[in-house]
Amino acid sequence: MLEGILIGLSTALSLTNILMVIGGVLIGTFIGMLPGLGPMSIIAIMIPVAISIGDPSAALILLAGVYYGAIFGGSTSSILLNAPGVAGTVATAFDGYPMARAGKAGKALTIAAISSFAGGTIGAILLMIFAPMLSSVALLFHSAEYFALMVVGLSAIAAFAGTGQVAKAILMTLLGLIMATVGEGALYNLPRFTMGLMDLQSGFSFITLAMAMFALPEALFLVMHPMRVNTGGNSGKITDLRITRAEAKAIAPVIARQSLQGFFIGVLPGAGATIASFLGYAVERNIAPKHEQDEFGKGSIKGLAAPETANNAACTGSFVPLLTLGIPGSGTTAILLGALIALNVSPGPRLMIDNPQVFWSVIISMYIGNLVLLVLNLPLIPYIAKILAIPRTFLIPFILFFTLMGAYIGQNNATELLILVGMGVAATVLRFADYPLAPLLIGFILGRMLEDNFARSMQLYDGIGFVVERPMTMGLLAIALLLVLLPSYRAYRARVRARGVADGD
Amino acid sequence: MALDRWIALIILGIALAYGYAAYFTMDAGLPPFMQRNPIWPSTFPKVLSVLAILTALVILLGLEKAPENPKEPDIDYRRLGDYKIGQAAALLGLMVAYAVLLRPAGFLLSTGGFLIIGASVLGERRYLVLIPVAALATGIIWYLVQVVLGIFLRPWPFFLG
Numbered sequence: 188m189l190e191g192i193l194i195g196l197s198t199a200l201s202l203t204n205i206l207m208v209i210g211g212v213l214i215g216t217f218i219g220m221l222p223g224l225g226p227m228s229i230i231a232i233m234i235p236v237a238i239s240i241g242d243p244s245a246a247l248i249l250l251a252g253v254y255y256g257a258i259f260g261g262s263t264s265s266i267l268l269n270a271p272g273v274a275g276t277v278a279t280a281f282d283g284y285p286m287a288r289a290g291k292a293g294k295a296l297t298i299a300a301i302s303s304f305a306g307g308t309i310g311a312i313l314l315m316i317f318a319p320m321l322s323s324v325a326l327l328f329h330s331a332e333y334f335a336l337m338v339v340g341l342s343a344i345a346a347f348a349g350t351g352q353v354a355k356a357i358l359m360t361l362l363g364l365i366m367a368t369v370g371e372g373a374l375y376n377l378p379r380f381t382m383g384l385m386d387l388q389s390g391f392s393f394i395t396l397a398m399a400m401f402a403l404p405e406a407l408f409l410v411m412h413p414m415r416v417n418t419g420g421n422s423g424k425i426t427d428l429r430i431t432r433a434e435a436k437a438i439a440p441v442i443a444r445q446s447l448q449g450f451f452i453g454v455l456p457g458a459g460a461t462i463a464s465f466l467g468y469a470v471e472r473n474i475a476p477k478h479e480q481d482e483f484g485k486g487s488i489k490g491l492a493a494p495e496t497a498n499n500a501a502c503t504g505s506f507v508p509l510l511t512l513g514i515p516g517s518g519t520t521a522i523l524l525g526a527l528i529a530l531n532v533s534p535g536p537r538l539m540i541d542n543p544q545v546f547w548s549v550i551i552s553m554y555i556g557n558l559v560l561l562v563l564n565l566p567l568i569p570y571i572a573k574i575l576a577i578p579r580t581f582l583i584p585f586i587l588f589f590t591l592m593g594a595y596i597g598q599n600n601a602t603e604l605l606i607l608v609g610m611g612v613a614a615t616v617l618r619f620a621d622y623p624l625a626p627l628l629i630g631f632i633l634g635r636m637l638e639d640n641f642a643r644s645m646q647l648y649d650g651i652g653f654v655v656e657r658p659m660t661m662g663l664l665a666i667a668l669l670l671v672l673l674p675s676y677r678a679y680r681a682r683v684r685a686r687g688v689a690d691g692d
Numbered sequence: 693m694a695l696d697r698w699i700a701l702i703i704l705g706i707a708l709a710y711g712y713a714a715y716f717t718m719d720a721g722l723p724p725f726m727q728r729n730p731i732w733p734s735t736f737p738k739v740l741s742v743l744a745i746l747t748a749l750v751i752l753l754g755l756e757k758a759p760e761n762p763k764e765p766d767i768d769y770r771r772l773g774d775y776k777i778g779q780a781a782a783l784l785g786l787m788v789a790y791a792v793l794l795r796p797a798g799f800l801l802s803t804g805g806f807l808i809i810g811a812s813v814l815g816e817r818r819y820l821v822l823i824p825v826a827a828l829a830t831g832i833i834w835y836l837v838q839v840v841l842g843i844f845l846r847p848w849p850f851f852l853g
Contacts, residue, residue, distance in 0.1 A: 354750045355696070358703060361744040365710055368737050377721075377733050380713060410783060410814070411775035581825065584810030587783060588803065591790060592833070596843055604791030608784060620696035638736045645731040 192315075195547025198244050199555060207240075207249040208552055212559045215256020220264050226257035226519050234526050243530040244545050248552040250523055255307060255556045258460070258502060259564065262299045262495060263571055267292060268586055270402035270593075274393065274632050275460035275498040277625065278468045280401060282483065282490035289486050296568045297430060298488055299495045300561055302442055306496035307557040309446035310453070310503030315550055317454075318507050331644035331653040335663035337637045340462050342667040343469040344629050346674050353674050356626045359617075363627040366391055367634020386602040395607045396631055398590040400624045403611030406586045408618075409579065438492040441471055449497030453504025460498040460505070465629055467497030503553060510534055510546060700751035707748055711741030782813045799845040803830045 198204065211233075218229050233253050237246035261276040266283035279299065286295040328336075341364075345356040369380045370390025381387040430438075445467045452463040471493040472483045483490040502519075509520045511534075527534055538546050564571075577585075594607045614624055644653045644660075654660055714737035722732060749755075786809055793802045807826035816822055837843050 354747055354755075358700070358744065358747040358751060361740060361747060362703060362706075364740050365707070365737070365744060368740070379718065379733055379737070380710065407780050407783075410780045411777060578816075580811045580814040580816035581822075583783075583814055584807050585829070587787060587810065588806060591787060591806075592837075595794070596837065599843070601791050601794050604794070605788065608787045608791065612784065616695075617699065620694075620699050622696065622699065641736060642731045645735070646729065648730075650730045 191543055191547045192551070194544050195549075195551035198544045198548035199248065199551040204245055204248050204548070204552065205555065207245050208252045208555050209559050209563075211249045211252025212256040212556055212563060215253040215258075216260040216263075216560075216564065217256075219257035219260020226254050226261075229253055229257045230519060230522050230526075234522070234529070237526055238529050241530075243527065243532045243542070244548040246526065246530055247523070247545065247549050248556075250526060251549060251552055252556045252559070254502060254519060254523075255303075255499070255553075255560055258498060259300065259303055259560055262303070263296065266295045266299060266491075267571070268402065268589075269405045270586065270590065271397055274397070275464050275501075276494075277397065277401075277461075277628060278464040278494035279491065279498075281468065281494075281625065282485075282487050284405075285484070285486035286488075286491065291486070293568055294430065294488075295491060296571060297565065298434075298438065298491050300564045300568070301430070302438070302445075302492040302495035303499045304557050304561040305442045306446045306449060306499035307503055307560075308554060309443075310450045310500035311550060311553040311557070313447070313450045313500075314503050314507060314553070318511050329644070329657065329660075330640040330647070331657050331660045332663065334637060334640040334644055335660040335667070337462070337633050337640070338667045339663050339670070340466055340469075341626075341630060341633060341637075342670040343473075344465055345626050346469075346670045352621070353671065355622050357671065359622055359624065360626040360630040363630025363632075364634045364637070366396070366627075367631045368638065386600065386606075391606070391631070392594065392603060393632060395594040395603055396610065397628060398593055399607050399610035400614050400628050402586060402590045403607070404615040404618050404624075406583055406590070407611070407615050409583055434488055438488055441489050441492045442496045445471065445493050445496035446500045449500030450504040452497070453501030454507045460501040461632060463501035463504075464494035464498040467493040499557075506549070506553075510538055510549070697752055697754070700748045704745060704748035704752060707741050707744035710737065711745060714738045714741050779813055783810060786810055786813065795846065796850050798848040798850070799834055800830055800847050801849060803833070 199208075214233070215226070215229060219226065230250055230253055233250060237249050240246045240249065258275060261271065262279045262283070265271040265276045265280035266287050269280050269284040271277045271280050283295045283299065286292070341360050345360045346353060367390070369387055371378050371388060378388055448470065449460075449463040449467055452466060453460065468483075468490060471489055472480060475483070475489060479487065479489065505520050509524060524534060532538070532542055532545055590607065590611075591604055594603045595601070617624060645651065647653065648656065654664065714734045718734040718737070719732060726732065786806060790802055790806045793805075797805075804826050807829065808822060811822050811826070834845060834847060838845050838847070
C-alpha cells in the first residue's frame with residue numbers, strides 16, 4: 188500500500204495535475220451554485236474536455252475535482268436561497284437556510300465548508316483502507332435489502348420530519364412515491380398514469396419538483412410577507428464567520444459519526460449521497476438531547492453539519508464499487524465510468540494491478556481536491572454570502588428566474604415551466620397547512636429505485652417470499668415499522684401523562 | 693373544517709382515482725407474457741394507493757391529535773388578506789407569461805422583460821439602475837448557457853431567426 192501511495196503522490200503532485208484539481212474544483216463550485224445543474228450534468232458537460240486531455244489520471248483527477256466542487260456549490264444555493272440544485276443537498280437546506288435567514292449565513296457556509304472538508308478527507312482515508320475489503324461486503328447486499336433499506340430511510344424521514352404529526356409526513360411521502368410512478372418505468376416500458384399527455388411520458392423531472400417544493404414557496408412567502416427576511420440590516424456585513432469553541436465541540440462528534448456512516452452508505456451501490464445525507468440528518472436528530480432536538484429545522488449547527496459531512500463522505504464512498512468492482516454506485520459515478528472506458532481504462536478488480544497509478548492518484552487527488560476546496564472557499568465566503576444583501580426587489584425576480592431556468596435547461600421544454608408554477612402553488616398551499624414538503628421530495632427521489640429493487644426481488648423469489656426468506660430484509664422492515672409507530676406512541680403517552688397531571692391538580 | 697383536513701380530502705380523492713386506475717384500468721392492456729410475471733406494472737401503485745387512502749383517512753377523521761400547543765406559523769392563511777397577495781399573484785402570472793413567451797419571443801427579450809417587470813411589480817422604481825442590471829444579467833446568463841455549456845437557447849424572436 189505504501190508503494191501505491193508513493194506512486195499516487197508522484198502522479199498527483201505534478202504541476203499539471205494540481206492545476207487540474209484547482210480548475211475542476213473552481214468550475215464545479217461555480218456551476219454547482221446554479222440551481223438545476225447538479226454534479227451529474229456538470230461532469231457530463233466536462234467529459235469531452237477530460238477526454239481531450241488524454242491522460243487517464245489527469246482526466247479522472249479533473250472530474251473528481253468537478254464532482255467535489257459541484258457538491259459544495261450546491262450547498263451554497265441550498266443555504267442562501269433554499270434552492271437545492273442537487274438531491275444530495277436537500278437536507279442541507281433544512282437547517283442551513285434558517286441559519287442564513289437569522290443573519291448567520293457566513294457561519295453556515297463556514298460550517299458547510301469545514302464539514303464537507305472533514306467528510307471528504309476522512310472518506311478518502313477510509314477508501315484507502317477499506318476499498319479492497321468493502322467490495323466483497325457490498326456484494327452481500329441484494330435488491331431485497333436495498334428495498335428494505337430504502338423503506339427504513341423513508342420511514343425515518345417521515346418519523347422525524349418535524350411538526351410532530353407523523354400522519355401528515357407519511358401522507359406526503361406516499362404522495363411523492365405516487366408521483367414517482369408517473370411516466371415510463373425502466374422495468375416495463377409502459378407509460379403509466381400519464382393521462383395521455385406526451386409531456387408526462389418521462390415522468391416529472393426532479394429539478395422541477397425540487398424547485399417547486401422549496402424555492403418557489405419560499406420566494407412567494409418573501410413576497411407576501413416582506414418582514415420575513417432581515418437582509419439589508421444585519422446580514423449586509425457578514426459578522427461572526429468564525430465558529431466558537433463551544434460550537435466546534437458540538438459538531439465534532441457529529442462530523443466523526445457522519446463521516447463513517449456516510450462513507451459506508453456511499454459504498455452500497457445505489458444508495459449514494461442523497462440517502463446518506465437524509466439518513467445522517469435523521470440519525471443526528473434522533474440521538475440529540477431533547478432540547479437540541481427542537482432546534483433541528485430552525486438553524487441547528489448539528490443539523491447542518493450532519494448532511495454536509497455525510498454527503499461528501501458518501502461521494503468518496505461511491506468510488507469504492509466503481510474502482511474495485513467496476514460497478515457504478517450512482518448516476519454520477521456511472522458517468523465517470525463512461526469517461527474511464529473512453530480513456531481506455533477498465534475499472535474493476537484488476538485496476539489496482541494493471542493501472543496502479545490511476546487508482547492511487549485518484550485517491551491522493553481526493554485529499555488535494557478537498558484541501559483546495561477549503562482553501563478556495565473559506566476566503567470567498569464573505570463575498571458569496573453578499574448575495575443576501577441584494578435588495579429584495581432585485582433578489583426575488585432573480586430567484587424566480589433561476590427556478591424557471593433550472594427547470595427549463597434540464598428538459599428544454601416550456602410545458603415544464605407551467606408544471607413548475609402549478610406545483611409551486613400547490614406546495615405553497617401545503618405549507619400553509621403545515622404539511623412537511625421534504626418527505627414528498629424524498630419519496631419522489633427514492634420512488635424509482637424503491638420500485639425497481641422491489642420488482643427485482645419479486646422476480647427473483649417469484650413473489651413476496653423474499654421478505655420471509657431473507658432475515659436481513661425482515662429485520663430492516665421491522666425497524667421501519669417501529670420507526671413509524673414509535674413517535675405516535677410516544678406522543679400518545681405524553682398526552683395521557685399531561686392529562687393525568689391536569690386531573691391530579 | 694381546517695385547511696389541513698380539506699387538503700387530506702383532496703389527496704384522498706387523488707389516491708382514490710389513482711387506486712381505481714391501478715386496480716381496474718391499468719391491467720387491461722397488459723400483454724399476456726407479462727401476466728406470468730409475479731410483479732405487474734400495477735403492483736406497486738396498488739400498494740401505494742391503499743396506504744395513501746388509509747393515511748389520508750387518518751388525517752381527515754382527525755385520528756391523530758394535533759400537538760397541544762401549535763407553534764406560530766410563518767404565514768397565517770386565515771388572514772391571507774393582510775399579506776401582499778396581489779404581488780404574489782402578479783408574479784405567478786408573470787411566470788406563466790414567461791413560460792408561454794420564452795419560445796416565440798426568444799430568450800433575451802422574455803428574460804429581460806421578466807426581470808424588469810418582476811422588479812417593478814415589487815416596487816422598484818430606479819429604472820436607471822434596473823434596466824442596465826437586467827440587460828447585463830440576461831446577456832451574461834445567455835452567454836454562459838449557450839456558449840460555455842452549449843445548451844441551445846433561441847436568443848431573438850422567431851421572425852428574426
